[in-house]
Amino acid sequence: xxxxxxxxxxxxxxxxxxxxxxxxxxxxxxxxxxxxxxxxxxxxxxxxxxxxxxxxxxxxxxxxxxxxxxxxxxxxxxxxxxxxxxxxxxxxxxxxxxxxxxxxxxxxxxxxxxxxxxxxxxxxxxxxxxxxxxxxxxxxxxxxxxxxxxxxxxxxxxxxxxxxxxxxxxxxxxxxxxxxxxxxxxxxxxxxxxxxxxxxxxxxxxxxxxxxxxxxxxxxxxxxxxxxxxxxxxxxxxxxxxxxxxxxxxxxxxxxxxxxxxxxxxxxxxxxxxxxxxxxxxxxxxxxxxxxxxxxxxxxxxxxxxxxxxxxxxxxxxxxxxxxxxxxxxxxxxxxxxxxxxxxxx
Amino acid sequence: xxxxxxxxxxxxxxxxxxxxxxxxxxxxxxxxxxxxxxxxxxxxxxxxxxxxxxxxxxxxxxxxxxxxxxxxxxxxxxxxxxxxxxxxxxxxxxxxxxxxxxxxxxxxxxxxxxxxxxxxxxxxxxxxxxxxxxxxxxxxxxxxxxxxxxxxxxxxxxxxxxxxxxxxxxxxxxxxxxxxxxxxxxxxxxxxxxxxxxxxxxxxxxxxxxxxxxxxxxxxxxxxxxxxxxxxxxxxxxxxxxxxxxxxxxxxxxxxxxxxxxxxxxxxxxxxxxxxxxxxxxxxxxxxxxxxxxxxxxxxxxxxxxxxxxxxxxxxxxxxxxxxxxxxxxxxxxxxxxxxxxxxxx
DNA sequence: GTTAGCACTCACAAGGTAAGAGTGCTAACA
DNA sequence: TGTTAGCACTCTTACCTTGTGAGTGCTAAC
Numbered sequence: 153x154x155x156x157x158x159x160x161x162x163x164x165x166x167x168x169x170x171x172x173x174x175x176x177x178x179x180x181x182x183x184x185x186x187x188x189x190x191x192x193x194x195x196x197x198x199x200x201x202x203x204x205x206x207x208x209x210x211x212x213x214x215x216x217x218x219x220x221x222x223x224x225x226x227x228x229x230x231x232x233x234x235x236x237x238x239x240x241x242x243x244x245x246x247x248x249x250x251x252x253x254x255x256x257x258x259x260x261x262x263x264x265x266x267x268x269x270x271x272x273x274x275x276x277x278x279x280x281x282x283x284x285x286x287x288x289x290x291x292x293x294x295x296x297x298x299x300x301x302x303x304x305x306x307x308x309x310x311x312x313x314x315x316x317x318x319x320x321x322x323x324x325x326x327x328x329x330x331x332x333x334x335x336x337x338x339x340x341x342x343x344x345x346x347x348x349x350x351x352x353x354x355x356x357x358x359x360x361x362x363x364x365x366x367x368x369x370x371x372x373x374x375x376x377x378x379x380x381x382x383x384x385x386x387x388x389x390x391x392x393x394x395x396x397x398x399x400x401x402x403x404x405x406x407x408x409x410x411x412x413x414x415x416x417x418x419x420x421x422x423x424x425x426x427x428x429x430x431x432x433x434x435x436x437x438x439x440x441x442x443x444x445x446x447x448x449x450x451x452x453x454x455x456x457x458x459x460x461x462x463x464x465x466x467x468x469x470x471x472x473x474x475x476x477x478x479x480x481x482x483x484x485x486x487x488x489x490x491x492x493x494x495x496x497x498x
Numbered sequence: 499x500x501x502x503x504x505x506x507x508x509x510x511x512x513x514x515x516x517x518x519x520x521x522x523x524x525x526x527x528x529x530x531x532x533x534x535x536x537x538x539x540x541x542x543x544x545x546x547x548x549x550x551x552x553x554x555x556x557x558x559x560x561x562x563x564x565x566x567x568x569x570x571x572x573x574x575x576x577x578x579x580x581x582x583x584x585x586x587x588x589x590x591x592x593x594x595x596x597x598x599x600x601x602x603x604x605x606x607x608x609x610x611x612x613x614x615x616x617x618x619x620x621x622x623x624x625x626x627x628x629x630x631x632x633x634x635x636x637x638x639x640x641x642x643x644x645x646x647x648x649x650x651x652x653x654x655x656x657x658x659x660x661x662x663x664x665x666x667x668x669x670x671x672x673x674x675x676x677x678x679x680x681x682x683x684x685x686x687x688x689x690x691x692x693x694x695x696x697x698x699x700x701x702x703x704x705x706x707x708x709x710x711x712x713x714x715x716x717x718x719x720x721x722x723x724x725x726x727x728x729x730x731x732x733x734x735x736x737x738x739x740x741x742x743x744x745x746x747x748x749x750x751x752x753x754x755x756x757x758x759x760x761x762x763x764x765x766x767x768x769x770x771x772x773x774x775x776x777x778x779x780x781x782x783x784x785x786x787x788x789x790x791x792x793x794x795x796x797x798x799x800x801x802x803x804x805x806x807x808x809x810x811x812x813x814x815x816x817x818x819x820x821x822x823x824x825x826x827x828x829x830x831x832x833x834x835x836x837x838x839x840x841x842x843x844x
Numbered sequence: 845g846t847t848a849g850c851a852c853t854c855a856c857a858a859g860g861t862a863a864g865a866g867t868g869c870t871a872a873c874a
Numbered sequence: 875t876g877t878t879a880g881c882a883c884t885c886t887t888a889c890c891t892t893g894t895g896a897g898t899g900c901t902a903a904c
Contacts, residue, residue: 178897190847195898213854213897254659292636292648300656302638302648310646310658313600390758393751401747405739408754412736524866536878541867559866559885 155204160230161188162197163206167218167226171468174396176215220433220467223445227430227471234472236480244269244477248484255309258488260385262461262481267388270474272465273411277422278383279457282343284309289333291326291368299326301371303379305342307454311379315371317363325360329368332356342380346373382459384418386411397443397466410440411464421460426450428475433467445469449478451485461485501550506576507534508543509552513564513572517814520742522561566779566813569791573776573817580818582826590615590823594830601655604834606731608807608827613734616820618811619757623768624729625803628689630655635679637672637714645672647717649725651688653800657725661717663709671706675714678702688726692719728805730764732757743789743812756786757810767806772796774821779813791815795824797831807831 155163165186169177179194188194198216201207206225207216218226236244247265248258259276267274290302297317304310336353337345350369354361392398392407411417420438428449434442441464448462461482463474501509511532515523525540534540544562547553552571553562564572582590593611594604605622613620636648643663650656682699683691696715700707738744738753757763766784774795780788787810794808807828809820 176897180897191897192847192849192899193845196846199899209898211854212899213852213895215897287640290638292638294633294650298654300648300650302646302658304640304646308644308660310660312648312656312658314654314656390751390754393747393754399747401739401745401750404747404750405736408736408739522866526866537866538868538878538880539876542877545868555867557885558868559864559883561866 155201155206158188159197159201161186162194163201163218163222164226164230166198166201166207166216167222170218171470174468176210176217178215181215218468220435223432223467223471224435227432231472231475234476236476241480244480245484248481249488255489256383258485259383259459259461260387262485263385263387266461266463266477266481267391269477270463270465270470271388271391271394272463272469272474273386273388273391274463275387275417275421275461276385277418277460278385279451279453279459280382280422281305281307281309281380281457283341283456284379285339285341286337286345288338289330291330291333293321293323293326296320299368301368301375303372303375305379307457309379311375313371313375315367317367319363321360321363325363328356329360329364333372342376346376346380382418382422384414384421386414386417395466397468406440421446421448421462424448424460426458428479430471430475443467445471447471447474447478449482451482451489453486453489455490459485501547501552504534505543505547507532508540509547509564509568510572510576512544512547512553512562513568516564517816520814522556522563524561527561564814566781569778569813569817570781573778577818577821580822582822587826590826591830594827595834601835602729604831605729605805605807606733608831609731609733612807612809612823612827613737615823616809616811616816617734617737617740618809618815618820619732619734619737620809621733621763621767621807622731623764623806624731625797625799625805626728626768627651627653627655627726627803629687629802630725631685631687632683632691634684635676637676637679639667639669639672642666645714647714647721649718649721651725653803655725657721659717659721661713663713665709667706667709671709674702675706675710679718688722692722692726728764728768730760730767732760732763741812743814752786767792767794767808770794770806772804774825776817776821789813791817793817793820793824795828797828797835799832799835801836805831 162182165182165188166177169181169185179191179198182188182194183191189197198207202209202216206219206222208219210217244265247268248261250261256278259278263274263276266276285306287304287306289304292300292302294300294314297320299315299317299321300312301315302310302312332354336348340348350372351361351365354364356364389408389411392404398404398407420441428447430445430447431441432445436442436444436446443466444464445467446462446464447469448460450458450460452458462478463469465474508528511528511534512523515527515531525537525544528534528540529537535543544553548555548562552565552568554565556563590611593614594607596607602624605624609620609622612622631652633650633652635650638646638648640646640660643666645661645663645667646658647661648656648658678700682694686694696718697707697711700710702710735754735757738750744750744753766787774793776791776793777787778791782788782790782792789812790810791813792808792810793815794806796804796806798804808824809815811820
């Protein structure tokens with residue numbers, strides 16, 4: 153069931169036109185703009201394409217609209233890779249690195265840049281840190297009954313919590329506890345650390361043990377959980393108001409309600425596989441995303457930790473352009489995070 | 499120009515009805531529901547109220563709508579304080595403290611609870627920390643050429659940055675530097691700390707000085723700036739879709755564009771004075787907020803640091819209920835932050 | 845296989861009409 | 875003098891009708 157060359161061209165033309173205008177496209181329009189034959193000829197071809205499932209018909213007397221199957225074909229086979237020009241790349245890089253001081257910041261910024269360029273809703277998910285390993289643990293006295301529990305991970309991430317103690321603790325006790333913890337936990341991944349029976353692994357005098365069990369261990373666990381948490385950044389939500397498909401207030405509402413359930417969104421997006429993934433309309437398992445397309449791609453930190461970046465938009469989307477930008481951005485993120493890592497070594 | 503009792507009652511009735519329904523209210527409706535006289539009488543009174551500027555008339559044959567002047571009168575003089583029932587209070591407190599592990603978290607949660615109860619868009623701004631003082635500063639070696647710069651503030655806030663060093667530094671050097679910094683900065687407010695000529699205040703050997711100047715000082719300044727930063731949390735944005743006044747896609751768009759400019763929003767809201775402030779429609783200096791009402795109130799951390807909490811909604815708002823909830827929440831926040839503080843002392 | 849021609853379909857905008865809600869005014873009433 | 879009933883008038887809204895334009899599908903000719 154291969155399509156003839158002309159059918160392919162017509163399909164491509166319909167997709168191009170529809171993506172641009174969001175209006176069903178008629179045979180005359182194609183005929184005028186593409187030299188593919190007379191309106192009648194094109195009508196016949198379109199009719200065939202419809203029978204094959206690539207086009208649909210909102211109603212008898214309207215033009216044709218590409219189906220999801222058409223977009224899928226387009227994405228898989230017809231979409232030329234849109235190489236970004238050097239200026240575009242430079243502009244993106246300039247935007248991306250401007251005003252950025254740290255890790256999370258850069259990720260957030262990537263979402264922003266992506267949404268600005270594509271005029272779509274963009275998101276970025278910070279890396280899942282299950283594979284990150286604890287490097288060392290410290291307990292720092294603030295005042296008599298407050299200490300700061302500090303965890304340092306191999307990725308460079310640092311986290312502290314102020315811990316309130318039942319009883320004053322000597323610096324010695326704290327030092328011993330910290331040493332003990334570092335000994336037990338360093339080299340373990342964050343997730344492994346959470347599975348260890350934290351009390352049993354310890355050997356210290358009764359008082360230190362009691363303090364550890366009641367004051368420090370709970371904070372330790374909570375901090376580990378916090379470090380494992382991934383963040384979701386979204387940007388360009390208001391872009392959807394410019395899309396004709398969301399001119400309906402109900403649609404807009406549904407969309408905003410969807411994206412404001414950040415936990416859900418994150419879970420859905422983050423469970424996707426690695427690499428660039430494009431899901432079109434009904435291919436999204438999610439009912440609520442059934443007339444959206446979602447593009448995600450992964451970036452890497454230190455070759456291990458994996459974060460995500462992507463856009464959510466209407467199925468009518470400039471797949472070529474968007475994927476190029478997403479790719480360029482994830483490449484840049486991976487590079488940036490490799491550099492900081494490398495920095496530490498030499 | 500005091501209003502007669504009946505005029506006041508009619509005005510109150512109009513406001514109550516309009517707040518509930520968002521429809522202009524006619525004389526018959528009032529007459530039926532409130533025993534304030536026949537429709538004709540009420541019409542005469544309404545006509546007077548309109549002349550006095552408390553009511554307006556979308557068009558000749560429609561009911562009356564309260565003016566901003568009416569809401570102002572209502573808020574100033576007629577609005578009974580809606581005491582929350584004990585159950586409501588308990589429910590709010592339960593919601594507020596559930597799932598909360600720390601400072602920022604609690605603030606974010608407050609915005610969430612507020613928006614859920616009021617069905618409006620709520621926001622919370624974390625305290626400005628200009629008045630917070632540095633308590634001590636530490637430099638912790640991670641590996642040969644990475645140290646963690648740790649700032650502890652009196653409020654209990656802790657901040658770290660990983661700092662990369664040009665050359666390896668001995669633990670001794672770090673200890674001296676940290677001690678020196680603590681000596682120079684502890685007791686200073688964060689903003690004061692930023693004004694000090696950081697290099698001049700130092701006395702150490704040339705190598706330590708160089709390291710301080712080139713590696714640590716820049717991070718120190720950036721971290722101070724970070725700590726000074728306030729965060730804005732918004733919640734319940736999608737509630738505006740339920741309001742008839744935002745059934746217009748353009749209005750909704752404008753609103754979302756406004757609130758997505760977080761920096762602007764924060765500046766506008768945060769510059770407001772202390773205590774509970776209600777601005778109605780055009781009272782907002784901001785053109786874009788001219789058909790909204792904004793309620794803000796302040797909460798305190800340790801009696802010094804001041805954060806804000808509030809809602810943005812249509813001028814047609816249940817001022818009584820909303821202010822009660824806002825007040826109860828800010829009281830709770832202040833109490834919570836006093837407790838943690840007090841905790842440290844005894 | 846391609847194209848011109850024509851009847852037909854459907855969405856959409858413009859105009860017209862009727863219903864309903866509400867006012868303003870006048871005159872009668874207590 | 876304040877209150878009320880009655881009535882004409884206004885304006886919005888929903889609904890229907892109609893005309894137009896874009897587009898298809900089919901047939902017949904090239």
